[in-house]
Amino acid sequence: MKRIIYVLCFFILVLNWSANAQEIAILKYQGGGDWYANPTALPNLITYCNNNIDTTINSKPETVEVGSSSIFQYPFLHMTGHGNVVFSDQEIENLKNYLLSGGFLHIDDNYGMKPYITREIKKLFPNTELEELGAEHQIFKNTYSFPKGLPKIHEHDGQRPQAFAISKNNRIVLLFTSESDLGDGWEDPSVHNDPAEVREKALQMGANIITYAFKN
Template sequence: MKKVVLLLIFHFSLLSLNAQELAVLKYKGGGDWYSNPTALSNLIAFCNSNINTKINQKPETVEAGSTDIFQYPFLHMTGHGNVFFSEADAENLRNYLLSGGFLHIDDNYGMEPYITKELKKVFPDKDLIELPANHPIFNMAYPFPNGLPKIHEHDGKRPQAFGIFDESRLVLLFTYESDLGDGWEDPEVHNDPADVREKALKMGANIVKFAFEN
């Protein structure tokens, strides 16, 4: 037990080295973890201009099983298809989240059945819980009184934000039927109207601010 505690303290100290950095999470299973290639750079630029962050404009890529994830307080994960975490990946992610890290998973359409199954490897005793519209994450910098905004229609279902908590701390956010990342991409990629892109970027800024301050 003492060894585990010391390991978590060590990992937390690594997280604090890059207090305002984020990275893309690369995972196994064949899913396109690399989708939305312009999304994070645009979100970072928006955050640096509007919520006083100083994030490196070019996000790094880290693998789920690597200790490199502990250098970043915020990990972003997306894709359309299959996700697979080995037991080592799951343990690494669990240690990361319990030692102060934050993971945002944005379903780019089709990811939900795979990621929900794999998250049970990370936290066998925890369930994804839908966040109410009055959760602080929806009001960190920009108000979203109705909760998660709808960016792309896909199946026409309502957008939902789910979380996993360690005691009272939200350590993982899963955004579903919203597709925020598509709204963060360069305008010509999806031809979204400016107001839709703005909603996506503002909600993304709320998530970033929440992750860095909680």
């Protein structure tokens, strides 16, 4: 039965993506975490990608809820926040079907999200561990080169930046970036007053993620 559901979801994705081949949505979740954090981040990343890597993404990303069938309209979902995240059983099933049918989810920890989101990821894929990506992975070199792997954008706990992934059929379906805070680097310059070179690194890494999601 589950196989039939996955097949149906796959065809829904194909039909929707033919009209939304390069679209991104913000994932709204329950639990109290601020899913709406960094409001200028994704529009700025989209503008950067459209100007530099020939994407044609809508400059105003939509917001979709985890349990909604609307997520199947978007090949790329972005999720961020600082606090608690809770997925219901129905949301787990919906998001899992989306990911196994070809969708891509990027979760960027805006600081304080990690213990909650890793718990929910374990519910999504109880038999699959998050795997840290080495600096040699193609996501760090497909468009812009990051020979040391995920760049450090903002300091929080003084820990090194890490990129973790869940892969299915040799393709990343879920990417979790931690201790980097890419989203802060994508925000308007006036928000965090980051140096231009730091914002550029964040935007370039974001472009690499989008390149990977759209081409794999």
